[in-house]
Amino acid sequence: MAMEKTFNAAEAESRLFTAWEEAGCFKAGANAKPEASTYCIMIPPPNVTGVLHMGHAFNNTLQDILIRWKRMQGFDTLWQPGTDHAGIATQMVVERQLAETGNAGRRELGREKFLDKVWEWKAQSGGTIINQLKRLGASCDFDRTAFTMSGAPGAPADEADGNFHDAVIKVFVEMYNKGLIYRGKRLVNWDPHFETAISDLEVENIETPGHMWHFKYPLAGGATYTYVEKDEDGNVTLEEERDYISIATTRPETMLGDGAVAVHPSDERYAPIVGQLCEIPVGPKEHRRLIPIITDEYPDPDFGSGAVKITGAHDFNDYQVAKRGGIPMYRLMDTKGAMRADGAPYSEEAGKAQAHAKGAEFTENEVDAINLVPDDIRGLDRFEARKLVVQQITDEGLAVMTTRETGVEWDDGTKETETVPMVENKPIMQPFGDRSKVVIEPMLTDQWFVDAEKVVGPALEAVKGGKVKILPESGEKTYYHWLENIEPWCISRQLWWGHQIPVWFDAEGNQYCAATEAEAQAQAGEGVVLTRDPDVLDTWFSSGLWPIGTLGWPNWSEDTSKYFPTSTLVTGQDILFFWVARMMMMQLAVVDDIPFDTVYLHGLVRDAKGKKMSKSTGNVMDPLDIIDEYGADALRFSSAAMAALGGVLKLDMKRIEGYRNFGTKLWNAVRFAEMNEVYANGAPSREIPNASATVNQWIIGEVAKTRETVDAALEGFRFNDAANALYAFTWGKVCDWYVEFAKPLLNSDDDAIKAETRATMGWVLDQCMILLHPIMPFITEELWGQTATRDGMLVHEDWPTYGTDLVNADADREMNWVIQTIEATRSTRAQMNVPAGAKIPMVVTEITETNDAAFTANEALIFKLARVESLTKVDAFPKGTATIAVDGATFGLPLEGVIDVAAEKARLEKSLGKLAKELGGLRGRLNNPKFVASAPEEVVTEAKANLQAREEEESKLKDALSRLAELD
Known part of the structure; x- marks a missing residue:
């Protein structure tokens, strides 16, 4: 059956994801080679109340690229998914739901019945974000989805088997007994709406109008x-x-x-x-x-x-x-x-x-x-x-x-004044609860604390000693600063939803810390009346145990413990202290080992102008809307392309549209191959083609160079370099040049050359699918399945290991010189405003013997793609010739009578005059210290980008004008 004209992402994505899951493609260890090393990524657990936003989409795309790449390389992989119970957020959602339905409130219900309501809500709505991650193509082992409240008292049957609660309680008791946890009075962020302490991360500092009284x-x-x-x-x-x-x-x-x-x-x-x-x-x-x-x-x-x-x-x-x-x-x-x-x-x-x-x-x-x-x-x-x-x-x-003036001026010119209390109207930074939206009050209260100074040492040494690498390196400096100046960590919250503090008090206030009430009672003695601390643990305490808690600790099994320590953590730089550092401290304190060996930090996803996304600004982008319109692959490729290490993450809808078009370009190239019987005999061979034609030798070498570039980029977490290399190779080298270069060979009367070219094209396009799969899994899997009957899905295809020893130096030099010549000729035609359809002669004054042979061998291609009709060797260029200099040759395009030189000069000079005004305005703004100092960062950045673009445009126009001057 012939391929469809276009890729229907809306239909294919859900079908393909279901097929992957049903085939067990994402299970831990799937596609692992014998004696393979493990590679494990722990998903930063999104809040169970959450929905997919651009930060999630970006973060999880990078994780999925790594895990798909390692899985195809044959590693024993595990991408551990799960959600955080999100104490305040979940309690707020359920309380709001109770109010909207007219049910009794939290306090009227009491703790036990309220928690039943929370578990009911979790069963109905708590999996929303997991299902949305699947739409993105996240290849987690979803059968192992963890939850930070699994196994807690009162949990329903489907959550009762989890071990996470037991791990949290065990750690608290052990740390308490070691003197690492204590109860004390310290200043904390207090949310008067929720009546609980909150973390710094849950506080938004917002500039508001204020007053200063004296x-x-x-x-x-x-x-x-x-x-x-x-x-x-x-x-x-x-x-x-x-x-x-x-x-x-x-x-x-x-x-x-x-x-x-x-x-x-x-x-x-x-x-x-x-x-x-x-x-x-x-x-x-x-x-x-x-x-x-x-x-x-x-x-x-x-x-x-x-x-x-x-x-x-x-x-x-x-x-x-x-x-x-x-x-x-x-x-x-x-x-x-x-x-x-x-x-x-x-x-x-x-x-x-x-x-x-x-x-x-x-x-x-x-x-x-x-x-x-x-x-x-x-x-x-x-x-x-x-x-x-x-x-x-x-x-x-x-x-x-x-004293201030009243505004009244007397006849003699004096101004009336009055004496008033000194009150300054000035903006102040006001702390607000990110969920309650009320002003946070620093409050001195009794809370539970981890004595962080006693556990921070190993976490510092792990990074300083090189056992854990933080990328970019600037993150290490921040990590050191926080940990070297660490304060006691407040781990208690005055909520009901969460892991309740395992401490009981007698009438005199004595503390009894134990995993169960029975054990606490045994400590206190028979007959002593005990009351349990009503507070729960901060979610950062439980999520700090995420690596070992999800892998079954303390009940390690061979199936789970082999993935610890995990490999790479991909997370936002804003939670380097709140989560990353605390996982380091907790795992080292509990199991005396690092939780991961590499931490990749990224910033916030911003809009195309570099501005922070917010509802009030109206620039929030919903990743699900983007997937609906452009497909998940386009969003994923855009995420990879903007992921420069330590760079600003600017999401541009035009780029997303462009990457959808990139997918279409690949689709059309494969359709071209199908129509030229590339797949007539089934799937292309996995063996590297034995090519004789220069064009085929050249493209095989280009594949090899791209594979090495992509692997090096991903090893260095330079996702943007990998994406850009794949884009340039697939669109530029394969879909544009190779498809054109191959057409004469496919139409040749030489059956051997036709067969060789079909085999080469099939192998090259398969390599495109393989190398692109980690970033664009849906369209590549669909092409893999549509082109031929395969012995396995693309998700489990072996990642190639060939290298640049496949590069044929002569073929590489020849074909890249041909491309350079065609591109230079096209550029000159465009600069001189030569009509697109006009075929004109070309002349050459000097050319090396090697390049002369290359031109002759590829004359038909050059004439067709550069739109020239002949090549003549001359001693000197005739009047009105535009010169074209390439490596080892100097060509010319005689343009007398083809273009109106005077009219072209006038057009270019007019454009340059208009551009000069724009450049003057931009330079004036950027040379103004007040503008640079006071304008928002994104405005200054945009102005600099505009200036650079206009200067490049000016350079091209001046070059074209200079060329025209040579024609006189």
Whole structure:
């Protein structure tokens, strides 16, 4: 049956993927050669709530290219798929679903029934992204799909057999018993909507309109000092007596929890009052706390007043200052972000210790009288409390005042002014929960932590010692920076969906850590009433065990343990610390081995202009829509082509369309071969053809060079180089040149040459399919099956190992010289605006003997493809001849009477004049330091790209004009 005219991706892709799965093509070890080495990739588990986005499509395409390539090479491969239980995201989805259906909420249902609802949702919708990955062509062993909550209590039968929960609990207990996990009070990102701690990765810092208020903190006991400001030359510009120190804040509601005011040690303005006490100017005067004025390197003397309030329980920078200086920290808010109404008692011990440390004295009555949150602010939302605090301070006259013009001008020219509180309107970076969309509150809470300093050493040494390679190398520097400055890792979350902390408490607060309640009870003793910690583990803790957890640890089997350590991890650079580093720490701590030997990091997929994709910008691209329109192969090839190591990932719809056309070009070349009886006798031989014709010898060598280039590129994770080499070879060398060069041979009267050319063309096109398969699996598999009855599917075809010893040097030189001559002639015709259909004579003044023979041997091809009608040797070019210089020859095209030289000059000069204006504008923008410094990065990049393109265009036009000048 003759091939269809075009490849129907919409019909073929699902059919082919089903055929692959039914044949077991993706199973671990499929197509492995005897005694083969293993090659294992662990998929970065997408959230079970997720749907395929461009980041997933790009990331998984690169993984699939590697795994298909290694599988065809005969490695014992495993691409391990799975999903993450996504604590907050999943809980949010199910709670929203309950609300929309009018069912009882989470708290009304209770923990057990709510978790039943989550498992129901997971069974119905949790496999969405896995099915979407199949549409992309991901060749994972889907029979082994893992889930980070498999085997957890309450899991349904189909999830109960998994081992992941047992692995997570075992690791927690072991690390707890080794003193690597502890419970403590530290500052964390707190989401008031979900009422849980969250990771830095779940925080979006967004610039929003804000205010900076300036307030006075009166010195204790009415003390005063001389405040002096000086200019750069040391001249006094301001000198006055003050009884206060001023601070600036964007969060006045947190003033109630201040522990100190800090100034820089070098700031001479405040030297007289360092060590003294000042009063927090909020709340009833009889209950106001006195706090010390201290020195620390953190304040910037040149920013604001140079003095900053230290609120250690509600600011990460302040927290570090408070730790360094032994400053008390007071949590002001409840879990919903409202001002506490439970008394928030001041720590008498901490207050006394702090007072004595700073040389001040408190009476017990003063300490007892302190109440952090005044009655009129208790229970208020933090932003409502902010308004009240600002109003109270202003009404009391403790706002720093400034003079401003009212806009009224008197008859004598003077302008009316007024004195108002000093409030700066300025943009501030505000932290928002990426899912809740509410402002995140730094909060001092009791959480569970991994003592990261105790487990970070081996993870650092593994990279420094070369056991693990991070690509690009810039990722290693980031890795070192994070791990060398690591803080305790908060692993607890105040959620219900997740691995519940395996710790029980008795009435006195003693802790009992065990894998089961029975074991905890045995530790506590009979009759002791225990209560389990309600918190669950952060998903980064469980996903940190992804390599060993999915392979069955601690119940290793020969079938699974052979794939550990795994081989390559392909992931985003944004989770280098959150996931990659933690997998390194966890695997080394648990099984004393690295989890993988290579980490390939990539950035965010951006739009064609390099701009980050976002719904608000309207530039989000849905990979499923792209697959529907252009097919998965086009999207995959585009992903590979933009994957330069460390480069910016710009997804251009025009390029995707172009790669679909590339697939069509290959399809048409194979159809041409079919129509010329290349497949008349069945599948082409796998043996390399024994060719005699120069054209056939040449193309065999081109195949060999391409194979070596592709392998070297993939070994170096230069996916773009592999894609570009395949594109240039398949479209340029095979579909354009070889198909044209082969036509005379296929139409030859010499049956032996016809048979040789059919055999060569069949082998070459098969090699195209094989080499392209990892990137474009669908169209290549379809062509493989349609052209002949094969003894196996392309997905399991052996990857070639031939090398450049197949290159015939004479054939390579001859045919590449012929191509150079044709291309140079075409380029000259285009520059001179020679009518496309015009066949014109060609002359030559000098040519080497070897090239003369090459021209003669390929004369018919050159005449046809360059559209010339004859070649004449001359001593000198006649007037009006455009010269064409190629290696070892100088040709000319006599154009007198063929083109209007004057008209062509005028056309080119007009184009150059228009281009000069564009170039002037672009150069002016890029030479403007303000534009380069202030314009968005993608705008500057686009301007530079436009300038380069216009300069190249200008160069071509000038070259053409120069050629025309030679014709006069």
